[in-house]
Amino acid sequence: xxRVCQVTGKRPITGNKVSHSNIKTRRRFLPNLQTKRxxxxxEDKWITLKLSTEGIRTIAKNGLYxxxxxxxQNGSKI
Numbered sequence: 001x002x003r004v005c006q007v008t009g010k011r012p013i014t015g016n017k018v019s020h021s022n023i024k025t026r027r028r029f030l031p032n033l034q035t036k037r038x039x040x041x042x043e044d045k046w047i048t049l050k051l052s053t054e055g056i057r058t059i060a061k062n063g064l065y066x067x068x069x070x071x072x073q074n075g076s077k078i
Contacts, residue, residue: 003030003031003033004031004050005031005033005050005051005052005054005055006049006050006051006055006071006076007049007051007052007055007058007059007067007071008051008052008054008055008058010031010052010054010055011031012028012029012030012031013028013029014026014027014028014029015027015028015029031052032052032053033050033051033052034050034051034052034053034056035048035049035050035051036048036049036051036056037049038059038064040064040065040068041065042065047068047078049078
């Protein structure tokens with residue numbers, strides 16, 4: 001499975017791991033993804049989303065139905 005937030009679109013980025021002796025090697029920074037189940041009352045069903053913690057905060061702020069509606073307008077299948 002890809003490590004991408006379904007709401008915000010966050011994905012892994014790359015950077016350098018820097019040792020004590022200042023040797024730089026490439027590494028990946030992974031988003032903090034959580035699997036969450038929400039009850040969508042308007043459609044009377046449970047949905048499971050893979051979200052970053054920023055996506056969880058977005059749903060808490062704007063409401064689940066408005067976020068799902070916006071995701072469907074952008075082409076996501078929920």
